[in-house]
Amino acid sequence: MTDPLIRLRGVNKYYGDYHALRDVDLDIAAGEFFSLLGPSGCGKTTLLRTIAGFEGVSGGSVAIGGRDMTRVPPNKRPTNMVFQSYAIFPHLSVAQNVGFGLRKRSDLNDDARRAMVADALDMVGLEGYGGRAATALSGGQRQRVALARALVLQPKVLLLDEPLSALDRKMREQMQEELIRLQRHIGITFILVTHDQEEALVMSDRIAVMFDGAIAQLAEAEDLYRRPVDQRVAQFIGVMNFLPAAVAADSVDAPGLGRIPLDAVGVRARANDAPTIGFRPEAVTLLFPGQDAPDRVTDATVAEVVYYGDMTYYDVCLDGTDAKLRVSMRNVYGREVMEIGQRTRLAWSPGAMVLFT
Amino acid sequence: MLRAYVWLFLAFLYAPILLLPVFAFNDGTVIAFPLDGFTTRWFGRLTTNTELHAALGNSVVVAASSAVLAVLLGLAAARAQVRYRWPGKAGMMGLIMLPLVLPEIIVAVSLLVVAVQVFGLRLSLLTLVAAHTLICVPFAVAILNASFAALDPSLEEAAIDLGETRASTFRLVTLPLVMPGIVAALLISFTISLDEFIIAFFLTGSDVTLPVYIWSLLRFPRELPVIMALGTILVILSIGILTLAEWNRRRGLKRAGMDDKGGFL
Amino acid sequence: MNQETTRGLTLIAPPFGYAFALLALPLVAVLVLSFWSQDYLTIDRGFTVANYVEAVSDPIYRTLMGRSLLIAGAVTLVTVVLAFPVAYYVSFRVAPRHKSLWLFLITIPFWTSYLLRIFLWKVMLGFNGVINSALTGIGLIDEPLTFILYNANAVVITLSHAFAPFAILPIFVALEKIDRSLLEASRDLGETAFTTFFRVTLPLAAPGVVAALLIVFIPTVGDYVTPAQVGGPGGLMIANMIQTQFLALNNAPMGATLAILAMLCVTVVALAVVWLSRRLAGGGAR
Numbered sequence: 001m002t003d004p005l006i007r008l009r010g011v012n013k014y015y016g017d018y019h020a021l022r023d024v025d026l027d028i029a030a031g032e033f034f035s036l037l038g039p040s041g042c043g044k045t046t047l048l049r050t051i052a053g054f055e056g057v058s059g060g061s062v063a064i065g066g067r068d069m070t071r072v073p074p075n076k077r078p079t080n081m082v083f084q085s086y087a088i089f090p091h092l093s094v095a096q097n098v099g100f101g102l103r104k105r106s107d108l109n110d111d112a113r114r115a116m117v118a119d120a121l122d123m124v125g126l127e128g129y130g131g132r133a134a135t136a137l138s139g140g141q142r143q144r145v146a147l148a149r150a151l152v153l154q155p156k157v158l159l160l161d162e163p164l165s166a167l168d169r170k171m172r173e174q175m176q177e178e179l180i181r182l183q184r185h186i187g188i189t190f191i192l193v194t195h196d197q198e199e200a201l202v203m204s205d206r207i208a209v210m211f212d213g214a215i216a217q218l219a220e221a222e223d224l225y226r227r228p229v230d231q232r233v234a235q236f237i238g239v240m241n242f243l244p245a246a247v248a249a250d251s252v253d254a255p256g257l258g259r260i261p262l263d264a265v266g267v268r269a270r271a272n273d274a275p276t277i278g279f280r281p282e283a284v285t286l287l288f289p290g291q292d293a294p295d296r297v298t299d300a301t302v303a304e305v306v307y308y309g310d311m312t313y314y315d316v317c318l319d320g321t322d323a324k325l326r327v328s329m330r331n332v333y334g335r336e337v338m339e340i341g342q343r344t345r346l347a348w349s350p351g352a353m354v355l356f357t
Numbered sequence: 358m359l360r361a362y363v364w365l366f367l368a369f370l371y372a373p374i375l376l377l378p379v380f381a382f383n384d385g386t387v388i389a390f391p392l393d394g395f396t397t398r399w400f401g402r403l404t405t406n407t408e409l410h411a412a413l414g415n416s417v418v419v420a421a422s423s424a425v426l427a428v429l430l431g432l433a434a435a436r437a438q439v440r441y442r443w444p445g446k447a448g449m450m451g452l453i454m455l456p457l458v459l460p461e462i463i464v465a466v467s468l469l470v471v472a473v474q475v476f477g478l479r480l481s482l483l484t485l486v487a488a489h490t491l492i493c494v495p496f497a498v499a500i501l502n503a504s505f506a507a508l509d510p511s512l513e514e515a516a517i518d519l520g521e522t523r524a525s526t527f528r529l530v531t532l533p534l535v536m537p538g539i540v541a542a543l544l545i546s547f548t549i550s551l552d553e554f555i556i557a558f559f560l561t562g563s564d565v566t567l568p569v570y571i572w573s574l575l576r577f578p579r580e581l582p583v584i585m586a587l588g589t590i591l592v593i594l595s596i597g598i599l600t601l602a603e604w605n606r607r608r609g610l611k612r613a614g615m616d617d618k619g620g621f622l
Numbered sequence: 623m624n625q626e627t628t629r630g631l632t633l634i635a636p637p638f639g640y641a642f643a644l645l646a647l648p649l650v651a652v653l654v655l656s657f658w659s660q661d662y663l664t665i666d667r668g669f670t671v672a673n674y675v676e677a678v679s680d681p682i683y684r685t686l687m688g689r690s691l692l693i694a695g696a697v698t699l700v701t702v703v704l705a706f707p708v709a710y711y712v713s714f715r716v717a718p719r720h721k722s723l724w725l726f727l728i729t730i731p732f733w734t735s736y737l738l739r740i741f742l743w744k745v746m747l748g749f750n751g752v753i754n755s756a757l758t759g760i761g762l763i764d765e766p767l768t769f770i771l772y773n774a775n776a777v778v779i780t781l782s783h784a785f786a787p788f789a790i791l792p793i794f795v796a797l798e799k800i801d802r803s804l805l806e807a808s809r810d811l812g813e814t815a816f817t818t819f820f821r822v823t824l825p826l827a828a829p830g831v832v833a834a835l836l837i838v839f840i841p842t843v844g845d846y847v848t849p850a851q852v853g854g855p856g857g858l859m860i861a862n863m864i865q866t867q868f869l870a871l872n873n874a875p876m877g878a879t880l881a882i883l884a885m886l887c888v889t890v891v892a893l894a895v896v897w898l899s900r901r902l903a904g905g906g907a908r
Contacts, residue, residue, distance in 0.1 A: 075520045085509050089512060091533045366786075369783065372746065373742035377742065436633055437629075444627070452646060453637050459844075460841055460844020460885070462846060462865070464645070467648035467651065468648050469868060470648060470651050470652050471644075474655065475651055490640070491640070552735055555847065559869070571735065595734055599729070
């Protein structure tokens with residue numbers, strides 16, 4: 001990485017005795033779409049507000065664009081924020097909201113300000129809405145006004161605090177795509193805080209997963225999904241099946257799966273406590289009658305069927321164990337969905353397994 | 358049945374008030390039925406009564422000063438209450454709100470003791486303003502608390518994020534949004550002070566306020582119809598002020614894009 | 623000390639300083655004064671509990687204090703009982719957009735001059751007053767009723783009127799907070815409208831009722847205008863005596879003693895009400 005746009009070093013934050021951020025080191029490049037992902041209370045919003053300048057740090061440093069910003073107040077930082085509640089000023093019109101930050105720009109005359117506001121509204125697809133009362137907008141429109149208001153100031157970094165959490169599912173998916181397009185178009189750094197792993201995977205170049213005030217893993221989306229560093233990350237991102245594992249010198253034993261040579265296991269990661277073996281629902285497959293598999297096959301019984309239209313989730317019990325394992329199968333036209341109680345075979349390969357030790 | 362009861366209750370509430378105009382226009386000095394005919398002379402006598410004018414002037418000055426002071430102090434207290442935490446907060450807020458649950462006579466007596474016995478001050482309108490400010494602050498805090506609590510803190514953060522200072526944020530964002538609360542607090546403090554009698558009776562010196570003057574008139578029945586005329590005007594004024602407050606509150610709600618959920622108290 | 627604490631303290635300093643100087647210190651001064659004594663115009667600063675001994679032993683003071691608490695209690699009960707159905711009606715029966723109009727209607731009489739309202743009750747209740755004139759006029763009674771003016775009844779009626787909005791508003795606020803689906807849930811679980819009221823509505827409205835009780839009781843104990851105007855000799859209350867001690871008899875220490883005792887009584891009753899309501903609420907939760 002060339003010189004990062006944002007560089008955090010040893011950032012710590014205490015609220016009284018509560019340790020909200022623990023030794024956070026983080027570099028974010030210019031033009032990156034970066035996400036802070038984690039469960040509520042993990043410190044991701046605190047970290048974002050530390051970058052914005054709303055939270056002072058108890059220790060460590062924050063630099064933006066090569067300048068130390070640790071003690072610089074939010075109004076003097078080249079960052080702008082889209083708030084979770086959008087924070088649209090209810091006593092101002094849409095145009096007045098978008099132009100709010102231009103007031104201090106003495107190099108601009110009123111015409112220039114108006115033109116910039118109009119451009120910003122165009123950019124977010126709200127052309128002609130300038131005269132409306134801010135309170136008369138829908139949730140999605142408020143979101144766009146908040147975006148335009150931040151972007152009109154041409155910040156180096158746009159900070160987004162759970163911006164989509166208040167929208168319904170359809171609107172959220174649409175805004176996700178628009179945000180990606182917008183970020184590619186203007187090319188500035190976006191830092192997104194979200195608790196929705198799917199949203200982070202869809203939108204980001206890189207993702208930092210946070211637990212208990214510290215970054216547990218920082219990786220690109222695919223890496224994060226396929227190669228979690230520990231069991232907590234694996235559990236938080238997507239779904240993973242876990243089986244207790246007995247690790248020997250050069251092999252590992254798991255109930256139902258049998259003996260697997262250690263060097264055949266796909267990914268090694270840290271366990272929470274006891275050694276565990278895990279795999280994703282789509283990393284294995286169920287064999288329909290007449291099908292055969294190139295690798296290992298284990299007999300099993302279907303215990304639960306959850307039908308999603310394009311997909312079906314099966315919970316299966318491997319013979320000789322009680323553990324239910326989730327397997328996702330794409331539905332194929334002309335093939336019946338399996339039934340509860342049906343005998344089936346689980347086809348898997350050691351390379352799809354993640355071993356937590 | 359409930360409906361009938363409620364209307365009966367409203368009749369109970371309004372019965373004495375409705376008598377005001379009846380006797381204000383009654384051409385007789387005895388306040389009782391049957392009526393003696395129509396007259397407007399009691400209103401005429403209001404305009405020539407200089408004592409009344411002085412008392413009314415005093416009351417307005419006291420009420421306006423107390424309202425402004427109470428709202429300024431209330432703004433600081435409500436803002437601190439809603440936004441910040443500090444050691445001893447509950448105790449401090451408790452003392453500020455205490456006049457709300459203290460019999461007025463206690464407030465009157467304690468201030469009288471301090472003013473006269475401890476400091477040897479001469480009672481004046483100033484001592485009364487000080488006392489009325491004290492009892493109006495809790496009302497102002499209660500109203501402004503609601504205004505500040507309804508204010509999304511991220512609105513102020515957004516303004517700072519967009520380049521404003523703390524001071525300009527207060528002017529551009531906070532103040533316009535809590536303005537309806539400020540106006541309501543001013544009006545209610547003004548009205549409370551204007552009508553307050555118990556403390557005023559203890560703390561006014563030679564300059565009396567309107568309630569104290571009315572009190573002195575109650576002993577001279579011949580002036581009673583004049584009080585009725587005055588009362589009629591006061592009722593109409595009160596309704597006017599209240600209508601203004603309610604209109605202002607609704608405008609504030611509309612502006613903040615909130616649903617109308619009821620009265621301002 | 624962090625920045626938030628500093629800002630909070632800076633903001634609270636003026637209003638707290640004001641309340642401290644004009645309320646806390648004066649109350650302490652009253653307390654000190656109550657342990658002094660006065661002989662004509664000279665105050666003896668020697669510590670004495672004589673005032674308290676006299677206040678407790680002299681039947682006049684005991685009677686006045688007892689009557690104040692009794693009348694205030696009666697006023698409080700009457701007011702809250704009368705107010706509850708009104709608050710209930712406005713909260714549950716009135717259309718939402720008309721609610722503020724109703725509150726407006728209820729508060730108007732409250733904002734009209736307190737002294738005038740008391741005087742008008744005198745006109746209503748008097749020997750030749752509105753009620754007596756009306757009742758004799760329609761032939762319901764031959765002689766004017768005398769038990770409604772210049773006694774404790776008149777004080778209760780007048781004060782109930784004066785404090786009605788104070789009782790209605792907190793109860794209304796508590797009722798408004800009740801999630802209406804709770805009432806539907808209760809009906810769904812087999813309760814009638816009547817039992818739902820007692821098992822769901824009333825317990826949830828309890829905080830408002832307690833607030834109403836206190837908000838009426840506390841100022842009522844200290845009222846001296848109403849008793850002086852409509853109470854007659856049998857309706858005088860402790861505040862009248864406090865006022866007399868300070869302004870007419872020039873015995874400020876005795877007045878201070880009575881004020882302290884009145885405040886103690888009010889505090890004890892208020893704490894008892896809060897404690898009782900907590901216990902009742904706690905019992906309901908278990």
